[in-house]
Amino acid sequence: MADTKSRNRQRLDLLGLLPFLAYVAVFLGVPTVSVVLGAFQDDAGGWTLSNISAAAGDPYLHAFVVSTEISALTAVIGAVVGLAIAFAVSASPPGGVLRQVVSTASGVLAYFAGVPLAFAFIAAIGSQGLVTKWLGALGLDISGFSLFGFAGITLVYLYFQIPLMVLVIFPALEGLRPQWQEAASNLGASRWQYWRLVGGPLLLPPFLGALMLLFANAFAAYATAAALTNGIIPLVPIQIAAVMSGNVAVGQENLGNALGLGMILIVGIALAGYALMQRRTSRWLR
Amino acid sequence: MTAVVDLTAAPRAATRRRLGKGRIAAWLVLIIAALYFLIPIAASVEFSLRGVHDTHDLSTWTNLFGQPGFVDNLVTSLELAAGTVVITLVLMVPTTAWVHLRLPRLRRLIESICVLPLVIPAVVLANGVLAAFRNGPSWITGTPVILALEYVVLALPFTYRTLDAGLSSIPLTTLVEAGRNLGASWLTVLMRVVVPNLRTSILNASILSAAMVLGEFTIANLLLMNTLPVWTVQAGQQDGEVATAASMLILLVTWVLLLLMSVFGQRGARRTGRSG
Numbered sequence: 172m173a174d175t176k177s178r179n180r181q182r183l184d185l186l187g188l189l190p191f192l193a194y195v196a197v198f199l200g201v202p203t204v205s206v207v208l209g210a211f212q213d214d215a216g217g218w219t220l221s222n223i224s225a226a227a228g229d230p231y232l233h234a235f236v237v238s239t240e241i242s243a244l245t246a247v248i249g250a251v252v253g254l255a256i257a258f259a260v261s262a263s264p265p266g267g268v269l270r271q272v273v274s275t276a277s278g279v280l281a282y283f284a285g286v287p288l289a290f291a292f293i294a295a296i297g298s299q300g301l302v303t304k305w306l307g308a309l310g311l312d313i314s315g316f317s318l319f320g321f322a323g324i325t326l327v328y329l330y331f332q333i334p335l336m337v338l339v340i341f342p343a344l345e346g347l348r349p350q351w352q353e354a355a356s357n358l359g360a361s362r363w364q365y366w367r368l369v370g371g372p373l374l375l376p377p378f379l380g381a382l383m384l385l386f387a388n389a390f391a392a393y394a395t396a397a398a399l400t401n402g403i404i405p406l407v408p409i410q411i412a413a414v415m416s417g418n419v420a421v422g423q424e425n426l427g428n429a430l431g432l433g434m435i436l437i438v439g440i441a442l443a444g445y446a447l448m449q450r451r452t453s454r455w456l457r
Numbered sequence: 458m459t460a461v462v463d464l465t466a467a468p469r470a471a472t473r474r475r476l477g478k479g480r481i482a483a484w485l486v487l488i489i490a491a492l493y494f495l496i497p498i499a500a501s502v503e504f505s506l507r508g509v510h511d512t513h514d515l516s517t518w519t520n521l522f523g524q525p526g527f528v529d530n531l532v533t534s535l536e537l538a539a540g541t542v543v544i545t546l547v548l549m550v551p552t553t554a555w556v557h558l559r560l561p562r563l564r565r566l567i568e569s570i571c572v573l574p575l576v577i578p579a580v581v582l583a584n585g586v587l588a589a590f591r592n593g594p595s596w597i598t599g600t601p602v603i604l605a606l607e608y609v610v611l612a613l614p615f616t617y618r619t620l621d622a623g624l625s626s627i628p629l630t631t632l633v634e635a636g637r638n639l640g641a642s643w644l645t646v647l648m649r650v651v652v653p654n655l656r657t658s659i660l661n662a663s664i665l666s667a668a669m670v671l672g673e674f675t676i677a678n679l680l681l682m683n684t685l686p687v688w689t690v691q692a693g694q695q696d697g698e699v700a701t702a703a704s705m706l707i708l709l710v711t712w713v714l715l716l717l718m719s720v721f722g723q724r725g726a727r728r729t730g731r732s733g
Contacts, residue, residue: 187559279712428588
């Protein structure tokens with residue numbers, strides 16, 4: 172009697188989740204399923220692998236390569252520079268102004284992607300930009316540097332990658348207790364030995380995790396590159412947008428879905444790696 | 458830079474002296490980073506103030522509101538932000554509170570569902586929305602309403618985490634049981650007990666989603682909707698100064714919102730710190 176009652180109550184409790192689950196199913200689930208199924212369908216709705224093979228051939232394969240290169244490069248540079256900044260800040264007194272400024276600035280700047288970021292860089296080092304003019308007055312001509320190419324995109328993406336790294340790695344860096352270093356030096360370890368045997372191994376998982384988060388972050392980004400280059404650079408998201416706006420041969424309307432599926436897989440794997448590393452870190456972090 | 462040496466912390470001061478070279482390197486890193494992050498912003502300001510023949514004036518800013526389409530799109534973006542915040546709160550405050558109260562075992566699962574949008578890039582989501590809702594009611598799919606509905610999904614990872622953290626920091630069960638025992642209905646308990654106790658989290662979740670909506674370009678652009686960021690990029694093809702001013706405006710509003718959140722967050726933390 173009591174048992175059925177509590178089971179009924181449990182069922183009623185689950186009912187309370189219905190609005191949320193229904194909302195997510197409709198506005199996230201349905202579009203996602205549509206992309207995944209569409210990747211394996213032709214225009215008439217029949218099953219096919221032709222979208223996948225088209226997405227895995229040129230010019231789209233090239234887009235995956237360029238996207239991967241830019242994401243990996245900005246992840247590595249962003250992670251190293253972000254770690255350096257976090258180190259520099261963690262050496263400052265706790266509760267100081269520097270910490271306050273860097274943590275607030277990182278929180279705000281990690282959000283600074285997309286349209287405003289693109290225009291800010293055009294205003295700085297575009298052909299009419301402030302820095303371009305300054306350097307021009309000094310006799311240095313940087314008009315050969317294209318903001319719209321590989322190096323330009325890398326420079327711009329770092330603007331949101333570095334703050335994200337600071338946000339993600341700072342808690343781990345702060346979690347390294349000074350007692351551990353003291354214990355190591357009391358036992359006669361040098362600073363180098365401490366970092367090689369204690370600090371480094373502890374920081375490695377969160378660092379690798381952050382690398383993967385940054386990679387996913389850059390791989391998924393569309394707005395910045397689109398606003399900056401007007402869709403010239405061959406990144407996967409740009410190609411999907413081109414397919415969506417009809418710049419594609421007849422019979423390839425579902426190609427965008429196949430490219431989308433590829434993006435979901437790559438971003439998903441990277442984020443799963445991040446989650447895994449984060450779980451390892453949470454074992455010793457607090 | 459003045460080095461603040463805390464004499465009471467003798468061992469610390471000793472390590473710091475030993476790190477003389479390291480400290481110089483640290484400041485070098487920070488100064489270079491500061492230049493990298495400040496120059497584009499300063500350049501944006503300068504660019505938006507450019508007048509004719511190498512002069513500077515406020516003409517771009519004063520003309521901004523007169524630009525065709527600017528005010529309409531600004532209003533659309535503000536309405537989208539408000540709509541997204543309302544839907545988010547109506548959906549997520551009761552849901553997260555319910556999970557904490559009745560289904561604590563499902564917290565991990567709900568959290569996993571809420572971070573799923575991070576795995577689906579905005580471009581892919583837009584692609585799916587376009588195909589899946591092609592035959593949907595046109596007052597939803599043909600208007601910015603669909604944008605607000607999807608922005609709620611995009612903001613889920615942040616809004617859930619914020620509300621979840623807020624709920625974890627209050628004695629929710631005790632509060633709700635007290636209210637229920639005194640004869641209050643679920644709705645009354647939600648509105649007059651849970652919501653007031655979650656003020657800071659609700660404010661933060663609202664600010665995060667509003668800031669995200671105001672700058673969102675990808676989905677709006679691909680679904681062919683006109684919002685302020687979309688207008689800005691289109692304007693940029695004719696007039697760089699106008700586009701820069703508009704994007705500075707987006708940035709300014711977003712940053713003020715996020716700074717407000719940071720200030721409120723610190724005040725909240727200080728208060729709980731004192732009482733605890």
